[in-house]
Amino acid sequence: MSNDAAATRDTVLIATELADARAATTFVAELLDSVSDTQFDADSLLLGWTRRHVVAHLAQNALAVGRLVTWAETGVETPMYESREVRDRDIDETALLAPAALLALFRSSAAALDAAWLALPESRWSHEVRGGQGRVVLASATLWMRTRELWVHGVDLNAGAGFDALPERMLRRTLGDVVASWPAGGIRLDLTGPTVESLGDQGGQASISGSLADLTGWATGRTRSGVSSPSGAVPDAPRWL
Template identity: 30%
Template sequence: MPINRLPFGDVVSAVREHTSLLLGTTIGFTEEDWALPTGLTGWTRSHVAAHLVEGARAMVRVIGELQEGVQSEMYGSRGEDRQAIELGAIAGGLALQIELDTSASELQELLPELDGDLREIRLRDGHHIPARHVPLARLSEVVLHHLDLDANFSASVLEPDIALGLLAFQVERIGHRDDYPPLRLVADEGYEGTVGRTVDPATFHGPAADLLAWLMRGVESSRIYRANDDGGD
């Protein structure tokens, strides 16, 4: 399923649903829980939360600029973003929870305005997306960073169509990069995509949600299997 065929309203609803799930996880964190490390080098759970806050604010800014007829990049410089995240991460758990909630709520109210908007937005890595895919970008970061929190959340809770859309979104975003091994991903639900520039990619099959978590975060799954070298399964 190409990402441009994923119903816009379904994505916006999924952003709301998965933001709620993430907030339901973080509301139970103690100050000690917030300080625990994550799989992201040098980042604690507080850093992940601060990054999500900054991500929501950046998208709110971009939507506002689109309303004014201005096209811009999604994020600022890496140095500016790093500083904002470091400052946000030193806030207490309650302050982080409030910022997560309020920034996400503000963004959620604006996302419906992007329906059908094909103006391009430039992401930091140079990849461009149409404005109507901003909700998909937000959903992706909410789901992946929920995984990073290492708090008993699994990508398997994703609806199949949403998992397919997120997998296709990420494959399209990183597919041209040569820092990924050559991989051909075949989702059980009916999607096929390739990452890495090298020829003869290794082929892996599995549910879209499992492939997404494995590709983006290295989460192993017994439901992912490699095709035989002779082309058979």
């Protein structure tokens, strides 16, 4: 492949992933539009977090991913978070904001990140940065990093959308990420539907069956609804993130 062809491919890929991030932002924004001020205090799907905490996390995550984009643009190391403790404190403090202020921060932080991506020179998308889990990735990976965060935490809002609301492509990519993070030798996932597929350890002693959406919900630790195991009891999924 010529350099020009490779550059064109990369440009198209980034444009596609930018569109995916915007679609995920819209997904969350529309869910939040359906939540009244008093409902922000209701529980999310995450233990110990209200909906306020989920929105606060998404706002702070946009700012954190934006710092990685700044790192890529300037070449000056700018971590997502100073520490896990600072991250958690920022989320807790942001969650105390009034609903209107919390929504405004979600929208403004998402818009600022979108603008930062648009302004990033083509040559800087291949600059290496370090994600929140310590893994070194290319700046282009920040697009999916943010997109996945939005889709999954949109479900966590517990505001009427389950994993079956996610596009199939997003489910497959998310589930693929989760399975890839598992230690070797353990679980096989059997996807039911028009065609039967298997993911994970094909020789695994444990197997879990379900639809793509239900398996993604189980694998991410959100729900056991819709999944089954030949052994009867469905085990907890290995910890993810």
